[in-house]
Amino acid sequence: MSTATPNTLLKTLLQNPSSIKTRSQAKQLHAQILKSTSSSSLINTILSIYSNLGLLQEAHLTFSTLVDPPTLSWKSIIRCYTSHGLFHQSIASFIGMRAFGKYPDHHIFPSVLKSCTCLMDLKLGESVHACVIRLGLDSDLYTGNALMNMYCKLQQCREEGPKSPNLNEHQVYDKTPARRLFKESLNNLSSSSDSGNGFLQRESSSLSSKQTADTETCNNFDHRVDGFVHRNANIEFSDCPCIIVDGIPLRWDSKEVFCMESVRKVFERMPVRDIVSWNTLIAGNAQNGIHREALMIVREMGLAGLKPDSFTLSTVLPIFAEYVDVSKGKEIHGYAIRNGLISDVFIGSSLIDMYAKCTRVEDSRRVFDLLPQHDAISWNSIIAGCVQNGLFDEGLRLFRQMVISKMKPKHVTFSSIMPACAHLTTLHLGKQLHGYIIRSRFDDNVFIASSLVDLYAKCGNIRIARWIFDKIELPDMVSWTAMIMGYALHGWANEALSLFRQMEMENVRPNYVAFVAVLTACSHFGLIDESWKLFHSMSRDYGIAPGLEHYAAVADLLGRAGRLEEAYELISTMHIQPTACVWSTLLGACRVHKNLELAEKVAEKIFKLEPDNMGSQVLMSNIYSAAGRWKDAASLRIAMKGRGMRKKPACSWIEVKNKVHAFTADDKTHPYYDKIHEALQVMSEQMVREGYVPNTDDVLHDVEEEQKRYILCSHSERLAIAFGIISTPYGTTIRVTKNLRVCVDCHTATKFISKIVGREIVVRDVSRFHHFKDGKCSCGDYW
């Protein structure tokens, strides 16, 4: 081999190092260099080539051969370490370089600062900043951007200034109340105000000049006109919900919590700013909850002559998602379409999420379908969007598709999909997922563990739920709440209460939902004093304004204890508008305690709020019947019939061998009906011998006692239990789910049946559910 060829090759290659594209090319070149020369400058070149190609191993080895690496080599190795996530090594090399007396240049600081950011080490970052200033490199664009990014990300590490006494984190960060308020306000908003106050166009001249353009683009996308946009236009992102209870405002704009001073300072001192600088500043504000400021900077950026790019948009979209502002979200969507940014996966998943959070999953779905490529996050967004909007079956279907298309689920995927199984109480699916989770080693993730706790609790397996809960190393508020709610659903009030106290002892702050859980537990067990204490402690100690659920739980409790007037008083003085639902619990209590006078008063309120509320009309008519006021009862029923109202039959179902069997009352369509009926008869006789006395109070039909007993016996949950007994092996726990409250007699009967057959029977009632028709579930594929 002649020596001329490789040398010429070397020369040409080294003049243009970016022509080396692959690992083998780089290694060949390296070999040639070692063979032909011992020049260290060529070694530096090959090191930077390795570093550029992201070849950590090769770069590391090459670097370690250098005795006194020049600045260029330090630069290469630091960048290589940082880009491979070896932040400690990156910092160590930086320190080593200083020790060797080498002066870092402006190429080094972005990597070093990124390492500080990823290590969450603000102190270190600040001293690096000092170093930057001493070297006079703070005017460098890249360094400035990296500094800003660091201060944005490490905002939380900074000691927060003096806290106002009532300020607590979850109030500021919990997104749910805002969304809840929004959904409630939808019912109240009827005026359609003009939504054309284009957010992007208003001041930024660089954007579309025609104000109608966005609307047009969006209309091409969205053919439906459902008034949502207009109704929504009243909600401004500046309207941070603030509830006043006893003169104390309970929510603050998070702006007061964070200060972006250092970021702003760096930004303002930068002599040159590019789009990255602006985007960093916007993202910093957005992610620290200072949304209004973030949006203002977008406009400012437009005035500075820079067009929002895909980074800007995917930073801004989550803001509109959080404030449920679909009209502004659609503006961004239109802007993305017009500027050819629509195939960007980042924008895509932000749009999917935004539409989903605005309860418009169909639109999320369309964005998803139109994306040329799906990554794990866009899959997660669409799956989470479906599940969060109650489309559990669709969520599961998409999850399957995701797995089929060889996209590996990430841990977020599991925490998004588990609630679907929990709500559908499909334990077999949940168990499969649990297996998948363990195999993927995601089982130590708090989010996933919390949803597993919820899943097992909802599926009636409270012990396994507790077992999973106990294995969580650092349970967060949601884990505690899921477990407490599990106990509440199973009627284990004392466990729920002691867990709640334990949570408080461990300094985990309960939030809105945690109080719903613990109050529900009290309410199921009739613990009036406890629930009053909790109810008051909620606003007093934690600054949480009681919501509908809390009022409902306490009112229900008072009502069931016969303290009807107190319950009435509580509901009447609520600081929010009571709904028909809250009044209905009191109406139920009026029936139990036979207080016709109050019942009429309450019913009037309900009928005014919800003229079509069938349950209450049936309830009221039953109250009249029980009081012997047949005429009133009849007239109510006739009125209902006249308006074409019919009560939907309740339905129970049981999962046997991965198949769901659904029953309605007196349902004779099941293929094993004869056997079920026979089993029920045998059991009924046995139950009576065991001392069972049917409680026919709930059966208000004007029929003979004998007939009443038959009606009780043919309730859907009993059919389902009987089917469970004859079709599952002895010793198996029978888990029946019902989509309305379990009747009192069935509750008693279940205990007797359980005793007779020597098996645990769990009847769970769920009010929100998927649809059953002719004994089949609407999501047949999954059963």
Added chain:
DNA sequence: ATAGGGTTAG
């Protein structure tokens, strides 16, 4: 040097 997704709800 900058961006998107997650758990609990009588």
